[in-house]
Amino acid sequence: MREVAVIGVGMTKWGELWEKSLRTIFVETALLALDDAGVDKIDSMYVGSMSSGLFVGQEHIASLLADYLGQVPVPSARIETACASGGLALRLGFMEVASGMSDVVLVSGIEKMTDVNGYEATYALGTAADQEYEGYHGITFPGLYALIARAHMEKYGTTREQLALVAVKNHLNGSKNPLAQFPFEITVDSVLNSVLIADPLRILDCSPITDGAAAAILCPVEMARKMKKQVVKIIGSGHATDAIALSSRKDLTWLEATYQAGKRAYAMADKKPEDIDILEVHDCFTIAEICVLEALGIVEKGKGGQAVEDEVTYLDGKIPVNTSGGLKAKGHPVGATGVAQVIEIVKQLQGEAGKRQVKNPRIGMAQNMGGSGGSTVVHIFERE
Amino acid sequence: MEGIVGYGAYIPRNRIKVEEIAKVWGADAPSYKRGLMLEEKSVPSPDQDTITMSVEAAKNALRRCLINPKEIGAVYVGSESHPYAVKPSGTVLAEALGATPEVHTADFEFACKAGTEAMYVVLNLVKTGDIKYGLAVGADTSQGAPGDALEYSAAAGAAAFIFGHENVIANALESYSYMTDTPDFWRREYQYYPQHGGRFTGDPAYFKHVVGAAKGIMDKAGMKPSDFEYVTFHQPNGKFPFRVGKMLGFEKKQIETGWLVNKLGNTYSGSSPLGLTAILDVSKPGDKILIVSYGSGAGSDAFIFEVTKRIDKARDLAPKTRELLDNNRCYLEYGEYAKFRQKIKKAI
Numbered sequence: 049m050r051e052v053a054v055i056g057v058g059m060t061k062w063g064e065l066w067e068k069s070l071r072t073i074f075v076e077t078a079l080l081a082l083d084d085a086g087v088d089k090i091d092s093m094y095v096g097s098m099s100s101g102l103f104v105g106q107e108h109i110a111s112l113l114a115d116y117l118g119q120v121p122v123p124s125a126r127i128e129t130a131c132a133s134g135g136l137a138l139r140l141g142f143m144e145v146a147s148g149m150s151d152v153v154l155v156s157g158i159e160k161m162t163d164v165n166g167y168e169a170t171y172a173l174g175t176a177a178d179q180e181y182e183g184y185h186g187i188t189f190p191g192l193y194a195l196i197a198r199a200h201m202e203k204y205g206t207t208r209e210q211l212a213l214v215a216v217k218n219h220l221n222g223s224k225n226p227l228a229q230f231p232f233e234i235t236v237d238s239v240l241n242s243v244l245i246a247d248p249l250r251i252l253d254c255s256p257i258t259d260g261a262a263a264a265i266l267c268p269v270e271m272a273r274k275m276k277k278q279v280v281k282i283i284g285s286g287h288a289t290d291a292i293a294l295s296s297r298k299d300l301t302w303l304e305a306t307y308q309a310g311k312r313a314y315a316m317a318d319k320k321p322e323d324i325d326i327l328e329v330h331d332c333f334t335i336a337e338i339c340v341l342e343a344l345g346i347v348e349k350g351k352g353g354q355a356v357e358d359e360v361t362y363l364d365g366k367i368p369v370n371t372s373g374g375l376k377a378k379g380h381p382v383g384a385t386g387v388a389q390v391i392e393i394v395k396q397l398q399g400e401a402g403k404r405q406v407k408n409p410r411i412g413m414a415q416n417m418g419g420s421g422g423s424t425v426v427h428i429f430e431r432e
Numbered sequence: 433m434e435g436i437v438g439y440g441a442y443i444p445r446n447r448i449k450v451e452e453i454a455k456v457w458g459a460d461a462p463s464y465k466r467g468l469m470l471e472e473k474s475v476p477s478p479d480q481d482t483i484t485m486s487v488e489a490a491k492n493a494l495r496r497c498l499i500n501p502k503e504i505g506a507v508y509v510g511s512e513s514h515p516y517a518v519k520p521s522g523t524v525l526a527e528a529l530g531a532t533p534e535v536h537t538a539d540f541e542f543a544c545k546a547g548t549e550a551m552y553v554v555l556n557l558v559k560t561g562d563i564k565y566g567l568a569v570g571a572d573t574s575q576g577a578p579g580d581a582l583e584y585s586a587a588a589g590a591a592a593f594i595f596g597h598e599n600v601i602a603n604a605l606e607s608y609s610y611m612t613d614t615p616d617f618w619r620r621e622y623q624y625y626p627q628h629g630g631r632f633t634g635d636p637a638y639f640k641h642v643v644g645a646a647k648g649i650m651d652k653a654g655m656k657p658s659d660f661e662y663v664t665f666h667q668p669n670g671k672f673p674f675r676v677g678k679m680l681g682f683e684k685k686q687i688e689t690g691w692l693v694n695k696l697g698n699t700y701s702g703s704s705p706l707g708l709t710a711i712l713d714v715s716k717p718g719d720k721i722l723i724v725s726y727g728s729g730a731g732s733d734a735f736i737f738e739v740t741k742r743i744d745k746a747r748d749l750a751p752k753t754r755e756l757l758d759n760n761r762c763y764l765e766y767g768e769y770a771k772f773r774q775k776i777k778k779a780i
Contacts, residue, residue, distance in 0.1 A: 066636055165630045243463050 049146045052282045053272035054264050054429070056085025057391040062260035062379040063229045070104050070160040071116045073261045078117050078156060081263035086275060090265070091150035092123040094141050096133030096157035097383035100126075102172035104160050113158075130176035131332060133157060134262065134386025135416030135425030139285050141266045142427075151267055157388070158261035159381035169257050173382070176419040178293035190254055190333070192294055192420045194246035197335035199300035201248070203350065206338065208248055210353030212239035214334035215252050215376050217362055222373020224404035229258050229379030253334040258379030262387035264394070269432075280394050283411075284317030284428035286310060292422030301350075305424040306343035306415060313413070313426040321345040324428070325409035326396050327367065328389035330417035331374040337361075340415055341369065344426070368406050371396060386416030386425060397431040434558045435600035435737065437499070437565065438746065440492025441709040442485050442590045443696065443756040446475040448769045450584055456766045457579045464584050469670020473587040473697025475764055476573045478772050482511040483521045485590035485702075486569045487528045492750035493567070493592040494529065497599065501530040504594070505563025506554055507537045510546025510701045512619070512626075513573045514539055525569065536563075543617060544666055545727025546570060547701035551593055552733050555604050558595045565596040572700035577625035578775055585669055587697025591705035601746050602712065602721065602737035608649035610641055611731030618729065628728075633668075637730050642666065642676045645732035646724045653736055657681040660736075661719040664690030664707030666726035668698045689714060690723075695757055708737075710753040717741045 058080025065073055074095075082088060093114060101107045114124035127137040134157030141155035161169055174188050182192065200206045216236055222228040239252040272279045288308030291297060297304070314320060321344060329344075331337035338352030346367060347355045355361050361369035372378050372392035375385055393412035395401045410431050417424045449472045454461035464470055476485070486509050494501065507526040514521045522537035540546040540553075547570015554566035569592045576586030595604070616637035619626035629637070642665055650656060657663070663686050665673040670693050677687045690707030699706055704725040711721055719739040726732050770776050 064631065064635075066632060162631075243460055 050148055051269035052142050052145045052266055053269045053279050054282065054390065054394050055267050055272045055276055056081045056083070056087070056265035057394050058084055058263045059227055059388055059391050060261070061227050062258050062381060064162045065160070065259035066162065068259070070100065070106060070109070070158065071113060073160060073259060074113045074156065074158050075116050077261040078154060078263045081154065081265050085265035087152055087265060090119055090122055090152045090154045092144060093119065093154035093156065094125050094127055094137035096127045096135070096137035096386060097159060098128060098130050098133050099172045099175065100160070102175070103169070104163050129423040130418030131330065131382045132386055132416045132418035132423045132425050133383040134388070135414065135427070136287065136386070138264065138387060138390055138427060139287055139425055142282050142285050145266050145268060151271060153266045154263060155266060155387060156261060156263035157384035157386055159383040160259045161257045161381060162259050181293040181295060189420070190246040190249055193333035193335055194249045195294060196300050196339065196420065197248055197333070200335060200338065203301055204353070206353035208240065209236055210357050211248070211253055211334040212236045213356045214331060214337045215239050217356060218331060218370050218374035218376040221363055221371050221404055222377025224402065225373045225378060228373045228377050229256060230377045231373070249333055255332045255375035255380035258381040260379055260381035260384050262384045262391055264387055264390055278398055279432040280397050281430050281432060282427055283430045284313035284319065286312030286316065286426040287424070288312065289423050290421055292419050294420055301339060303339050303343040303417070303421040303424070305421055306340055306417060306426070309424040309426040310344040310415070313428050317428040319411065319428055323411055324367065324413045326371060326393065326406050326412045327369045327415070328372060328392050329369060329415045330385070331370055331376050332380060334376070336417070337369065337374070340417065344413070344415060363404060363406065371401065371404050371406060386414070389414040389416055390427065393429050397429060433600060433603040434555060434595060434597055435603040436593050437596040437598070437600055438493040438497030438594040439601070439709050439712055440489045440496060440592045440750050441706055441753040441756055442488035442492065444474050444476045444480055444485070444588050445760050445762050446477060446764050446772065447472045447761050448475055448764045448766070452766050453584055467671070468584065469694055470584055470697070471694050473585060474589055474699070475769055475772055476588040480588070481515045481573055482509070482513050482571045483515055483524045485588065486521060486525045486571045486592065489571065489590035489592035490525060490529055490567055490569055493594050495750040496746040497594055499565055499594070502534070504529070504531040504535060504565045504567050506557055506566035507531055507535055508540055508550035508554055508567070509569045509571065510540035510542070510548070510550040511571050512541055512543055512546060512700055513575065514541070542731065543728035544668070544700040544703055545725040545731060545733055547591065547705045548723070548725035548733035551705070551735065552607055552609060554595050555607055558597065565594055568593050568595065570701040570705040572702055574698060574700040575625050580625070582626070582628065585698040587699050589696060589699035589702040589706050591702050591709050593705070599742055600740055601742045602739050604735060605738055606649055606653040606736040608645060608652055608734045609731065610645035610648050612641070614730035616728045616730055633728065637728060638666070638668065638672055638726050639676055639679065641730050641732040642724050642726050643679060645734040646680050646722065649722070649734040649736060655736065659720055660686060660722045662686055662689050662711045662715065663722040664704050664711060665724050666704045667691065667693035667707065670694045692753070692757060706753060712739070712743065713747060713752040713754065715739045715743060717743060
């Protein structure tokens with residue numbers, strides 16, 4: 049297997065991009081990545097997108113976007129594993145370069161979610177849950193994560209305030225990210241007094257509905273060394289599945305797919321949790337960040353809430369988590385999220401993260417999760 | 433100079449509180465009250481519609497100018513709830529006022545700015561000298577689907593303005609219109625309730641057009657926010673008028689006199705016109721007033737008026753808007769409201 053590097057990244061401002069279409073958002077973002085990499089041709093591309101059909105009525109977007117990027121006839125594939133689509137697009141690009149089949153691969157993710165109303169968006173997102181065992185009963189994602197949150201509070205004594213602190217921390221980081229959808233700070237009080245969505249989760253516990261894309265260019269490390277002074281390598285990649293219905297899990301508070309994907313990534317990279325300097329994790333709801341950190345072994349089981357209360361995961365803490373603002377403040381265009389996490393890790397490792405730069409990180413991890421944890425992709429990166 | 437010679441308002445006496453609606457749908461009333469600054473809204477009785485309310489408001493306008501209705505050369509009604517799909521509201525109104533048969537009548541429709549559209553056309557017809565007086569009415573019995581966010585605001589009311597050359601209460605210094613094709617809110621043929629684009633109705637719709645029209649008319653007139661004693665904007669909820677006022681550089685005290693929405697709801701075509709009637713009720717000679725409407729689809733009409741000495745003679749000749757809003761209220765429960773608004777389907 050060849051070693052693989054990330055040689056270019058691209059992301060534009062996320063938010064309610066009503067004046068731009070799906071293809072426009074994609075092309076603007078992908079061109080930034082090509083520019084950053086210093087290449088104008090690619091060998092193949094992957095696009096992570098959860099539900100372009102339900103959101104904008106357009107399927108077959110792999111070819112459409114290759115065309116509008118001016119790259120046909122390169123092979124292009126759309127990847128779908130719900131909210132983990134972007135992370136999996138990265139993994140497949142990584143595998144293709146590592147295998148020697150291609151040299152320069154564009155990995156990207158996109159979702160245009162605000163062309164439909166809130167009910168339609170909730171329905172589209174809900175299709176990532178088990179339609180027969182969950183959707184049929186009317187539950188939506190805030191409800192599923194509320195069950196996880198309630199179970200975590202019962203089992204480990206995690207407090208309502210600790211959940212709020214996850215959002216407060218991520219907004220504090222997001223306030224330093226000019227591309228974030230909500231680049232401003234919030235307080236514990238504002239979280240606790242925001243509209244109740246699904247008890248105990250309130251609106252400020254939930255990631256938003258967002259339009260946006262993210263793109264990165266991968267190539268062999270040998271090639272990257274000739275093109276870039278500073279090379280960021282992908283040293284570990286893990287992907288795992290779990291039952292997508294919560295009712296099929298033994299423990300509501302434990303994200304087995306995240307544990308399994310993490311285990312595989314750690315093994316490939318030959319690293320341990322304590323080797324990781326910075327993390328981007330899938331905080332689609334505040335409770336998710338807590339559960340993910342436990343499943344990745346970053347904190348002890350049941351201690352995720354305490355970790356944020358102790359400010360361990362803050363920007364200047366022992367292990368900064370979601371320095372980009374996370375899904376909560378940066379936004380969550382579902383298919384794009386997994387690739388945007390990679391961009392943040394790469395920027396941090398290159399020392400180019402601006403006001404939110406962590407001091408000299410060397411190893412970073414990105415964890416991207418689909419649904420209520422039915423699929424997870426984990427990657428580990430290292431600066432040479 | 434041309435301007436308003438008579439104005440009148442009408443608001444039905446029935447009200448329903450935000451809490452009463454929220455209770456039925458299991459919604460969070462405090463967040464509507466805080467977030468949208470809405471407390472209650474007016475509800476038409478079963479025998480009231482856009483035409484009956486237009487007649488009430490127009491009669492109040494006639495009371496303030498005491499002209500012969502036969503001298504009214506144009507009767508225009510702006511509404512998105514005309515009772516008939518085919519057959520004008522204006523003919524009934526003109527007949528009821530005794531303005532027929534030498535009168536031109538038309539119904540206007542442009543979501544919530546149909547009332548100011550009627551005003552725009554009447555004012556400019558009067559300016560041509562073709563008619564001596566013209567009547568413009570903005571009236572609506574607004575529709576909001578049960579359980580939809582619109583149900584907390586969709587209200588009923590009417591405002592009428594008679595424009596002319598003599599004995600003018602408020603001179604029309606400037607008029608201006610600003611419009612694009614922006615589909616933020618619509619109701620198709622045969623649909624009972626409108627649909628809307630949620631948050632899309634904010635920045636690219638309401639704010640873009642209200643700001644565009646307000647800036648456009650102030651540029652045209654060479655005026656700035658501090659030149660106005662009062663301003664009234666379209667009032668789809670309590671928050672938007674204050675937010676857009678702040679964006680434009682107006683102060684709260686300039687806005688609140690015509691800000692009726694917290695107790696009235698959104699009267700659609702009647703919204704900013706009713707705000708103007710409430711301002712005229714308390715204004716003094718020399719006061720300058722800016723009115724900016726907003727209609728989805730989307731566009732804004734704007735007018736600048738300067739109040740004359742005549743206001744002191746006209747003001748007390750008909751009920752004032754705040755009196756209609758505050759007095760003689762009758763609170764409905766949701767069941768009565770649903771019946772009144774024909775949300776309950778009967779067998780016959």
